[in-house]
Amino acid sequence: MQYTATYQSPLGEILLASDDEGLTGLWFDHQKYYAQKLAPEHAQKETPAIEQTRKWLDDYFSGKEPDFLPPIHMIGTPFQKDVWKFLLQIPYGKTTTYGEIAQKIAAQRGLAHMSAHAVGGAVSHNEISLIIPCHRVVGKSGSLTGYAGGIDKKIYLLKLEGGYIEAFFVPKHSTAP
Structure with missing residues (x-):
């Protein structure tokens, strides 16, 4: 199951997606290939991966290099x-x-x-x-x-x-x- 949440960035809304393994998606609103691999059935939920991604994004957009990587789950070839x-x-x-x-x-x-x-x-x-x-x-x-x-x-x-x-x-x- 995938879960989603949104994040308000200085560049507009960002859609975050995760599953139980980690972050599966991070897309700017209206970007090319927006949510292309997001499962049709998903739910809004603050997962640990999404919470850690929010912290990473807060650090990043404040102008400092984040010193950690949230858990990620790459889905691709x-x-x-x-x-x-x-x-x-x-x-x-x-x-x-x-x-x-x-x-x-x-x-x-x-x-x-x-x-x-x-x-x-x-x-x-x-x-x-x-x-x-x-x-x-x-x-x-x-x-x-x-x-x-x-x-x-x-x-x-x-x-x-x-x-x-x-x-x-x-x-x-x-x-x-």
């Missing part, structure tokens, strides 16, 4: 989970590129090459945004592309963490809303 695990390793206030993640996954799997586009697809379907920090992934040239929550939110989050640099730019044709 093995490839998606591998990508999301790499996202969890991106330090607060830092960024990486889709290509760098692709290289790491290729090395992990003993492959000569991995598609940055495949990585981008997995990043864009991250159901636990912010906690699994997909906003910290940018294009090789500094392009701020691909954030399902919206480019404006990605910029806000990077600035909040002190990871925004002037070389970043919004592409003319973005995959994000």
Whole structure:
């Protein structure tokens, strides 16, 4: 069974979802793929994972790096989970590129090459945004592309963490809303 609650952030309402194992979803209102893997039958309930996520979000939006990770339950393919695990390793206030993640996954799997586009697809379907920090992934040239929550939110989050640099730019044709 999945449970939901809402959180009011400086960027608008966030929907939180969890099951008995941990947080299964964190979505900004109206984001791309909003609640895509939320079970049709769910109930509103403050679970321990949701309570810990609220504390994490309070710390995060106050401008300080949270010093803990709420329990999470990634729901996705093995490839998606591998990508999301790499996202969890991106330090607060830092960024990486889709290509760098692709290289790491290729090395992990003993492959000569991995598609940055495949990585981008997995990043864009991250159901636990912010906690699994997909906003910290940018294009090789500094392009701020691909954030399902919206480019404006990605910029806000990077600035909040002190990871925004002037070389970043919004592409003319973005995959994000």
